[in-house]
Amino acid sequence: MSDHDMAASGPGEPSQIEAAAEALASRVKGRLIRPGDADYEAARHVYNALHDRYPALIVQPAETADVVATLAAARTTGLPLAVRGGGHSVAGYATCDGGLVLDLAALNDCRVDPEARTLRAGGGATWADLNRAAAAFGLATPGGIVSTTGIAGLTLGGGLGYLNRRFGLACDNLFAADVVTADGECLSCRKDDHTELFWALRGGGGNFGVVTAFEYRLHEVPDILGGPTFYPLDGEVIRRYVARIFEAPEPLGALLAITRGPPLPFLPEAWHGRPMVAVLSCWSGPEAEDARVGEWLADLGEVVGQALRRMPYPVINTLFDELLPPGLHHYWKGCFSGAPTDEAIAVHLDFGERLPSAETATLLFPLDGACGRVASDATAFAYRDAAFATALGPSWADPADSERNIAWGRDYYRALRPHTDDGGYVNFMADDDGHRVADNYRQHYDRLARLKARVDPGNLFRLNHNIPPAERVD
Numbered sequence: 001m002s003d004h005d006m007a008a009s010g011p012g013e014p015s016q017i018e019a020a021a022e023a024l025a026s027r028v029k030g031r032l033i034r035p036g037d038a039d040y041e042a043a044r045h046v047y048n049a050l051h052d053r054y055p056a057l058i059v060q061p062a063e064t065a066d067v068v069a070t071l072a073a074a075r076t077t078g079l080p081l082a083v084r085g086g087g088h089s090v091a092g093y094a095t096c097d098g099g100l101v102l103d104l105a106a107l108n109d110c111r112v113d114p115e116a117r118t119l120r121a122g123g124g125a126t127w128a129d130l131n132r133a134a135a136a137f138g139l140a141t142p143g144g145i146v147s148t149t150g151i152a153g154l155t156l157g158g159g160l161g162y163l164n165r166r167f168g169l170a171c172d173n174l175f176a177a178d179v180v181t182a183d184g185e186c187l188s189c190r191k192d193d194h195t196e197l198f199w200a201l202r203g204g205g206g207n208f209g210v211v212t213a214f215e216y217r218l219h220e221v222p223d224i225l226g227g228p229t230f231y232p233l234d235g236e237v238i239r240r241y242v243a244r245i246f247e248a249p250e251p252l253g254a255l256l257a258i259t260r261g262p263p264l265p266f267l268p269e270a271w272h273g274r275p276m277v278a279v280l281s282c283w284s285g286p287e288a289e290d291a292r293v294g295e296w297l298a299d300l301g302e303v304v305g306q307a308l309r310r311m312p313y314p315v316i317n318t319l320f321d322e323l324l325p326p327g328l329h330h331y332w333k334g335c336f337s338g339a340p341t342d343e344a345i346a347v348h349l350d351f352g353e354r355l356p357s358a359e360t361a362t363l364l365f366p367l368d369g370a371c372g373r374v375a376s377d378a379t380a381f382a383y384r385d386a387a388f389a390t391a392l393g394p395s396w397a398d399p400a401d402s403e404r405n406i407a408w409g410r411d412y413y414r415a416l417r418p419h420t421d422d423g424g425y426v427n428f429m430a431d432d433d434g435h436r437v438a439d440n441y442r443q444h445y446d447r448l449a450r451l452k453a454r455v456d457p458g459n460l461f462r463l464n465h466n467i468p469p470a471e472r473v474d
């Protein structure tokens, strides 16, 4: 089978599946799970119920050699290969029908070097694993706002969260990565070793290899002041937030959300279920300045409810875990933009009034501070000049509501499009956004495609927001 045929192949034939199963059975120290096995149902599911797929083989490696064996089986049989870190891919790329799933969940060990302030994490760790390990030493690194998300997909796409303004994106804090390439080579990548690959891993997604270990710089982050502040859905609140966030001290991580008021005691009952603006804040500066943070939030508009308190940093990243359990459906759209204009705010208000479910949220992540100071060509993340990354995030429980939620997300994106840049954050993209990948990587796209042609010419790693190999490599 030629490289091109391999990239185009769909679900595997029985003979391919048997060949892979036979090759793996004697080589894998971890687990090999097949349809009919007791654990198959649990193992086949990913976080996003919109992608209900039936892989032919699921490999749960116990060590790097298992990863090498799995890639060899995928290569030689031509079976489609899905690589799974935390399994949160909005687009459903951590699973497939009739192919191989490489589920790294067991590689989740996190080791901290408190002297050097670094952390080495397995490629299947979640932010809960990493945050817990780092917090034991009063340390942290920027990560996502839901603790069950994998460090792998989130870091490889860039990495947005509460600490970006102060310490940069998750990928900006990555200083080394162990990678198994498509041909089974095990590489240790860092700034001066496999430099180009290391550049691509910081924003280029899962296109270039399986990362079995990530190494991050850590920062001193003692307890933080954090939690949501809820306001009525009012354009003036959004306008003030947008005007003031870039003036705020960088230890203030503050995301703007448009979502329904949750049925929680800190919010008066009359607001439960009503569309609202929420500012999700995480102040990692001195405790002595907590009151000023409270004033900053109070000054944005009429505070209807607030759950602000001091907490260990890992806790703030668990606040939405319960609202977003595994098994919901997610269809998100992502975009980058400058500061929203009045016209863009009018679109947010219009769609905010018609939120299709209790779990749905629009989220604005500010990209200033340490994140905006990184040179535009220092990593593959291509939107250092954007003011905000926005997620338009329909999430819902009942499959009968899929059409309505998906239509809302698509219409919202279309209405907002005149007010955004061309590309969006790969990690907030649905599976029908493949045509936007070149825009997501802008000036970096050709460079990434040339590297892809060198390290994965057969496009073995194609279940992702795919960067196909360049046809010509000069």
Ligand SMILES: Cc1cc2nc3c(=O)[nH]c(=O)nc-3n(C[C@H](O)[C@H](O)[C@H](O)COP(=O)(O)OP(=O)(O)OC[C@H]3O[C@@H](n4cnc5c(N)ncnc54)[C@H](O)[C@@H]3O)c2cc1C
Pocket (backbone or CB within 6 Å): 047, 082, 083, 084, 085, 086, 087, 088, 089, 090, 093, 094, 104, 123, 124, 143, 144, 145, 146, 148, 149, 150, 151, 152, 153, 154, 155, 156, 157, 158, 159, 160, 161, 205, 206, 207, 209, 210, 211, 212, 324, 330, 427, 428, 463, 464, 465
């Ligand atoms: C509830 C929820 C909350 C989120 N919150 C945030 C947030 O706060 N900030 C943010 O930036 N994003 C956020 N995201 C988006 C998130 O970054 C992406 O969904 C990301 O892909 C998840 O990574 P994962 O490892 O869990 O996913 P997976 O589905 O396991 O993988 C995602 C992609 O990465 C590839 N991949 C996974 N592991 C590896 C590996 N070890 N080596 C190479 N490739 C690999 C996969 O093949 C796939 O293409 C959120 C998503 C959800 C569903």
